[in-house]
Amino acid sequence: MELEGPPLEALTRRLAECPADFMAEPRVGALGQVAVAAVVADLLRDLGGPPLTHAQRDSFQPADAKRYRNWLQLVLIAAWLLHDPWFQSQTRFGAAAGDFLTGGLAQISALTPAASFVSDPDRREELVRLVLREFGLRPAGESLAQAQDRLTTLSTVERQRVIAAAQKAEERARAVRAAMEKQAAEEAAAQYSRE
Amino acid sequence: MNDPAAVSLDAARYPWLTADAAALLTWLHETDTAPRFNHHCGDRLTAEALARVKTFEQQLQTTPPGWSPAARPAWLPDFAAHCLATVPFYRQYGLPPANFADLPTCTRADLSHAPWAFVPDNAPLDDLIVYNTSGTTGHPLDILSHPEAASKYLPLLRAALVTRGVTLTLKELGQAGGRDPATGRLRVALVLVCFQRRTYTYASVSAYLGGAGFAKLNLNPDDWRDPADRARFLDACAPEVFTGDPLAFAELARLPLRHRPQALISTAMTLLPALRAELEAHFGCPVIDLYAMNEAGPIAAATPTGYALLQPQLYVEVLDAAGRPCAPDARGEVVLTGGFNPFLPLLRYRTGDYARLAYVGGQPRLLDLEGRPPVVFVGLAGQPINNIDVSGALKRFALPQYRLHQAADAALTLTVTPHTAVALAEVRAALLGLFGADQALTIVESDPAVAPAGKVIQYTREAA
Numbered sequence: 001m002e003l004e005g006p007p008l009e010a011l012t013r014r015l016a017e018c019p020a021d022f023m024a025e026p027r028v029g030a031l032g033q034v035a036v037a038a039v040v041a042d043l044l045r046d047l048g049g050p051p052l053t054h055a056q057r058d059s060f061q062p063a064d065a066k067r068y069r070n071w072l073q074l075v076l077i078a079a080w081l082l083h084d085p086w087f088q089s090q091t092r093f094g095a096a097a098g099d100f101l102t103g104g105l106a107q108i109s110a111l112t113p114a115a116s117f118v119s120d121p122d123r124r125e126e127l128v129r130l131v132l133r134e135f136g137l138r139p140a141g142e143s144l145a146q147a148q149d150r151l152t153t154l155s156t157v158e159r160q161r162v163i164a165a166a167q168k169a170e171e172r173a174r175a176v177r178a179a180m181e182k183q184a185a186e187e188a189a190a191q192y193s194r195e
Numbered sequence: 196m197n198d199p200a201a202v203s204l205d206a207a208r209y210p211w212l213t214a215d216a217a218a219l220l221t222w223l224h225e226t227d228t229a230p231r232f233n234h235h236c237g238d239r240l241t242a243e244a245l246a247r248v249k250t251f252e253q254q255l256q257t258t259p260p261g262w263s264p265a266a267r268p269a270w271l272p273d274f275a276a277h278c279l280a281t282v283p284f285y286r287q288y289g290l291p292p293a294n295f296a297d298l299p300t301c302t303r304a305d306l307s308h309a310p311w312a313f314v315p316d317n318a319p320l321d322d323l324i325v326y327n328t329s330g331t332t333g334h335p336l337d338i339l340s341h342p343e344a345a346s347k348y349l350p351l352l353r354a355a356l357v358t359r360g361v362t363l364t365l366k367e368l369g370q371a372g373g374r375d376p377a378t379g380r381l382r383v384a385l386v387l388v389c390f391q392r393r394t395y396t397y398a399s400v401s402a403y404l405g406g407a408g409f410a411k412l413n414l415n416p417d418d419w420r421d422p423a424d425r426a427r428f429l430d431a432c433a434p435e436v437f438t439g440d441p442l443a444f445a446e447l448a449r450l451p452l453r454h455r456p457q458a459l460i461s462t463a464m465t466l467l468p469a470l471r472a473e474l475e476a477h478f479g480c481p482v483i484d485l486y487a488m489n490e491a492g493p494i495a496a497a498t499p500t501g502y503a504l505l506q507p508q509l510y511v512e513v514l515d516a517a518g519r520p521c522a523p524d525a526r527g528e529v530v531l532t533g534g535f536n537p538f539l540p541l542l543r544y545r546t547g548d549y550a551r552l553a554y555v556g557g558q559p560r561l562l563d564l565e566g567r568p569p570v571v572f573v574g575l576a577g578q579p580i581n582n583i584d585v586s587g588a589l590k591r592f593a594l595p596q597y598r599l600h601q602a603a604d605a606a607l608t609l610t611v612t613p614h615t616a617v618a619l620a621e622v623r624a625a626l627l628g629l630f631g632a633d634q635a636l637t638i639v640e641s642d643p644a645v646a647p648a649g650k651v652i653q654y655t656r657e658a659a
Contacts, residue, residue, distance in 0.1 A: 030519050069299060070289030180323065189236065190236040192352060192438060193439075194389065
């Protein structure tokens with residue numbers, strides 16, 4: 001975050017205006033429309049980076065839609081953000097963008113719907129700041145300390161929300177399992193046909 | 196648990212129990228010819244749950260199941276959004292896609308791994324019940340359910356009867372205080388017959404049926420004080436409807452039963468047309484082949500134009516291996532969305548069963564329904580033979596149960612439950628007609644009373 005990047009507002013506005021093409025359904029197996037690997041390959045080229053490796057390409061073409069659909073949606077949204085003319089004009093962020101899209105979004109996509117990073121102002125700002133940090137940048141007009149504090153605040157609030165949601169989900173799963181165990185000691189209700 | 200052979204009037208089992216129903220339950224346990232019941236099971240239905248079952252019944256009567264070929268059901272988007280918002284397993288998918296067909300599918304393996312993850316966040320857990328099922332894979336599966344869902348089977352069974360023109364009134368089915376005119380006792384509406392080495396058996400009464408009786412019985416003589424009591428007890432119960440599987444019905448037909456039911460409803464195993472015709476002639480009533488599974492309850496009933504859907508809030512797709520909707524009339528995996536189990540809302544659930552989806556009179560029907568993925572056998576001349584063709588070759592034989600396996604060396608083994616009316620030489624000739632006259636074929640007869648219980652995998656082939 002040593003270097004000054006573009007203004008924060010320009011990038012959050014870009015996210016808010018994410019076009020339908022980048023919000024469309026990512027292709028997983030035979031389903032969906034958008035081939036995420038192709039979008040990322042185009043992006044890396046436009047950012048002056050090396051072509052996608054086979055491993056990277058494969059990672060954007062998973063077979064399990066249940067686990068990867070939300071992550072791929074976030075990759076598309078982040079790809080739209082990274083297509084900003086400011087990043088393209090630098091012609092040096094291709095490799096970092098490849099790393100970020102491959103491994104930098106899994107955690108935040110695990111419990112937050114990807115579309116929130118377009119519709120929710122805090123999530124837009126968080127994604128922009130994450131990208132800038134990944135590239136060693138801070139928003140134009142901010143000091144290093146300001147940029148770090150703000151990202152920490154955003155991430156902490158979101159992390160706490162995610163942790164709370166995860167705890168709640170685990171408590172609920174535990175309660176259901178306990179109810180299952182309790183019921184297993186009793187009999188079920190009558191079944192009127194065989195299955 | 197208290198002595199299963201003795202009657203139990205536990206309030207948790209029967210929150211609504213009336214004196215009449217208690218008397219019937221006592222009779223079911225204590226009459227001289229009763230089997231040795233090994234379990235207790237009530238409907239556990241509270242007044243509120245009973246009201247919801249009756250509302251469901253009204254919905255069945257006023258809202259025909261199905262949809263037009265041109266449009267998915269109107270309730271589908273809201274149902275999918277609700278699943279993605281409130282069900283932990285589906286929440287990982289993210290937000291609902293614009294196109295329903297872009298939703299991921301889920302499988303029995305997902306459900307088996309974490310059944311609790313399919314319970315909506317807002318579902319009260321007080322009345323949760325668990326059914327354990329082994330299915331055809333042998334992998335155990337816990338199905339979380341609710342007494343209300345269990346009792347909703349009854350109006351769905353009635354809906355299945357209607358597809359074959361059996362329009363039993365509620366009174367005839369035992370509801371609204373239907374009584375046996377000879378004894379004045381509440382009637383036994385329904386008996387589920389099994390024929391296997393061991394299974395839970397119990398006698399019960401149903402609030403939905405106005406206190407009428409229900410019994411689950413094993414026709415295995417070992418379950419009875421005297422094997423001859425089987426026919427005596429069933430004649431004394433005189434149920435309007437028998438449910439069961441083809442094996443049990445074949446055994447039922449061997450008993451000297453005087454009682455003639457209004458219908459038989461067959462589930463769990465393939466019912467070959469010849470056996471159905473034989474049973475219909477023997478009992479003088481329709482035999483309805485019901486497509487049902489623990490995960491979704493009764494789904495569809497066989498009619499002359501295919502399997503007709505029964506549930507208004509169950510959307511049925513047929514998908515290819517990649518998850519794409521099959522072309523009309525193309526065969527694929529049956530995939531379900533919706534259902535009536537509050538602890539298991541299904542969202543694109545792959546059943547492991549295969550069929551074609553066609554529209555008859557503008558309404559969906561399942562055709563060529565077979566459990567398990569398609570198996571392609573190889574004939575003597577190297578010709579591929581689809582399992583559908585094997586079913587076609589065997590459909591004129593009244594085999595209660597069979598399975599066909601092809602070994603790596605192409606030799607066939609057909610394991611059948613014997614039936615007096617079936618000449619195995621003719622079965623052999625039918626298969627050799629399909630595979631080739633010199634095809635190696637061994638026919639093995641199995642005894643259902645000593646074989647493991649449950650479904651079988653009908654067709655298997657070892658990799659060459």
